[in-house]
Amino acid sequence: MNLIFGGLLIIVIISAGWLTILPMRHIGLSERTATSFVIGAVALPFVLFLLRSITHLPIFGETTSAYVLVILLVILSIILFWITRPWRNLSMQAIRTSLKTPLGTQILIAAISCTIIVFYYQVVQGLQKPIFGWDEYSFWLYAAKLIYLNHGSTTVMLHDAYNTYPLGFPFLVALAYQFTGGIHIVTAKWLSAILTTFMLIAMFSLLRRLGVKSLFALLAIAVTVWGSRIFLWYNFLAFGEMSYVDTYVLGVFYLSAWFYTKEQKDLLIAGLLLGLTCFLRVDGIYITLFTLVLFLLCVPHKERKKLLKGHFVVPFAALLLPPIIIWEGFKIFFHAHGWTTRINLTELSFRLQPSFLQIMWQAIWHTISNVTIYPIMVVLVCLLLFQIVYRTRAITFLTLLSITQIVYLFVAYLTVFSRFEAMHASSMDRYLLRIDPLIAVAFIFLIGLTPPRNKDNAKENNNRAYPTHR
Amino acid sequence: MIMKQRWILPITFVAILWIIYSAIASFFTIGPLEQQSLAQSLPADHADKNVARIIRLHVPVNAKTTLLYLNGIDGGDNYYRMRYFLYPIHFIDYWSWQHPNAGGYVWNTPRFSEAKSLRHILLKNHITYVVAVRDPKMMRLLPTKRANQQYIFRVNQHALRYGQPLFTVLQQVVAWK
Numbered sequence: 001m002n003l004i005f006g007g008l009l010i011i012v013i014i015s016a017g018w019l020t021i022l023p024m025r026h027i028g029l030s031e032r033t034a035t036s037f038v039i040g041a042v043a044l045p046f047v048l049f050l051l052r053s054i055t056h057l058p059i060f061g062e063t064t065s066a067y068v069l070v071i072l073l074v075i076l077s078i079i080l081f082w083i084t085r086p087w088r089n090l091s092m093q094a095i096r097t098s099l100k101t102p103l104g105t106q107i108l109i110a111a112i113s114c115t116i117i118v119f120y121y122q123v124v125q126g127l128q129k130p131i132f133g134w135d136e137y138s139f140w141l142y143a144a145k146l147i148y149l150n151h152g153s154t155t156v157m158l159h160d161a162y163n164t165y166p167l168g169f170p171f172l173v174a175l176a177y178q179f180t181g182g183i184h185i186v187t188a189k190w191l192s193a194i195l196t197t198f199m200l201i202a203m204f205s206l207l208r209r210l211g212v213k214s215l216f217a218l219l220a221i222a223v224t225v226w227g228s229r230i231f232l233w234y235n236f237l238a239f240g241e242m243s244y245v246d247t248y249v250l251g252v253f254y255l256s257a258w259f260y261t262k263e264q265k266d267l268l269i270a271g272l273l274l275g276l277t278c279f280l281r282v283d284g285i286y287i288t289l290f291t292l293v294l295f296l297l298c299v300p301h302k303e304r305k306k307l308l309k310g311h312f313v314v315p316f317a318a319l320l321l322p323p324i325i326i327w328e329g330f331k332i333f334f335h336a337h338g339w340t341t342r343i344n345l346t347e348l349s350f351r352l353q354p355s356f357l358q359i360m361w362q363a364i365w366h367t368i369s370n371v372t373i374y375p376i377m378v379v380l381v382c383l384l385l386f387q388i389v390y391r392t393r394a395i396t397f398l399t400l401l402s403i404t405q406i407v408y409l410f411v412a413y414l415t416v417f418s419r420f421e422a423m424h425a426s427s428m429d430r431y432l433l434r435i436d437p438l439i440a441v442a443f444i445f446l447i448g449l450t451p452p453r454n455k456d457n458a459k460e461n462n463n464r465a466y467p468t469h470r
Numbered sequence: 471m472i473m474k475q476r477w478i479l480p481i482t483f484v485a486i487l488w489i490i491y492s493a494i495a496s497f498f499t500i501g502p503l504e505q506q507s508l509a510q511s512l513p514a515d516h517a518d519k520n521v522a523r524i525i526r527l528h529v530p531v532n533a534k535t536t537l538l539y540l541n542g543i544d545g546g547d548n549y550y551r552m553r554y555f556l557y558p559i560h561f562i563d564y565w566s567w568q569h570p571n572a573g574g575y576v577w578n579t580p581r582f583s584e585a586k587s588l589r590h591i592l593l594k595n596h597i598t599y600v601v602a603v604r605d606p607k608m609m610r611l612l613p614t615k616r617a618n619q620q621y622i623f624r625v626n627q628h629a630l631r632y633g634q635p636l637f638t639v640l641q642q643v644v645a646w647k
Contacts, residue, residue, distance in 0.1 A: 108486060115493035122500050129504060138550035145554060161563040219485060226492040375492070447478045
């Protein structure tokens, strides 16, 4: 029974995202479906949040309006899929071409697929064990429980110490409770694993669209999931983080895809995803800001001028800003002030002393240099070295973004975290989790998007998008 | 300049070999990691459930009950888990982003070790029950209390409003080890 309602929930989430990216006609079915899920998993809770704020209807729990809402959502998604009929363009061509690949490549593909299956085996094993995360993540579930029991109340968390934490994930979990009919911690764990799966599928099909061969696209997934052990770990240990990681990372992929496709619609999807991340994490707005700034810095001068003109900026802002404006407005309206700097000048000057900085750097270095847990760091070092000789803008963007995330965390240690947390480099693994897929994709760009040696090959592959060089 | 074709094959092979190694190794490494995590989280979870059970026995479980849950060194570590178990009891957050709890140093602030400020907190938030787990500094203010005991106190609102000493204000409901 839970399986059926879980399936319905997935369909409803996909249709919410589907509706949002309906005008982006350039993407294929699998990429559209997967991206739709990642978008819908934040957009639908966001719409429900708005609906409740405006109407005060009881949208969750055992009430008539909640049941009506669920039935309405299911019917609307079926109608939406019937109108758009995504299956009519399906053809067997993709399968036929995949059969032509040489035997050696097929064996390698099989090997990589096996490692991905092992990953999922381990995740499903972990999902069934009662492992608890940390306080912040218990907060997510506490918030979800409260929101569900209070029929979707948006103000119920206002008296909490974490009252400025955006309600995206708790609302999603509450929606899942509504569909599965009960409050279970394991629901949130499953949600996070499914979300990661759809992110990986979206990443795979996006790379395929850019002209990366299936072998390399699969390799991107494998490098992502095995790049840091905690990727596996976090799916069931710190599920609250995963929704942010998946949404943010996919947004960055669409940004970097633009370097190859020069398709402005890719940027619009990226804007949508990056805007939605601000409804998932308390500091999402800062991360979105520096991601976009870094992207603009990596764009060639001519193109930058084109992008900064009104006919692109207006739709981009229209997709990026709603979650930011509404959540910030909500906080101002209810005078919620929690997450902010609590460090004064004396504390800051204490932390800037070499002795303290050294302890901090050592803690950070101990985490990063632990190659058994974070093998992806080896790839990052390789990418940095390759930057000296082999440079493309997309790879430079992703590599710089990875470094910037670490620098951002360092600044946060100086200004926001408590002294204890700064000294122990806590939360570091969450930031490494976020940059791990970015490094994996940059690596695949490096080895998978190289133009062929001679003209014959070039003719053969003339539908591929080539990297732009400096 | 971009990557040369002849580099790609060896790099791909190395990457695939490393991934296969990780996948195989995961069968040996994930088990101990999970056991380690379970060994850390299960006793804490068990202890919390036990405390929650005792609180449920002695404190009325409804939204009118306001609780100050002082859980010693852990600060907020399993705070939300307790709130999760004990919903709808209303918890008063004694810490915030401005008064952080990480590492437990909130207990060293005078807010919880001076009678005056503790009285202020009790009065301001209309606290009806105080749960003190694992010997917070507040216990020094109460002459008869022993270390390593866990307590539930009922707050005598009348005594509190008339400024009587703290050991009259906080009436012990139950103590356990």
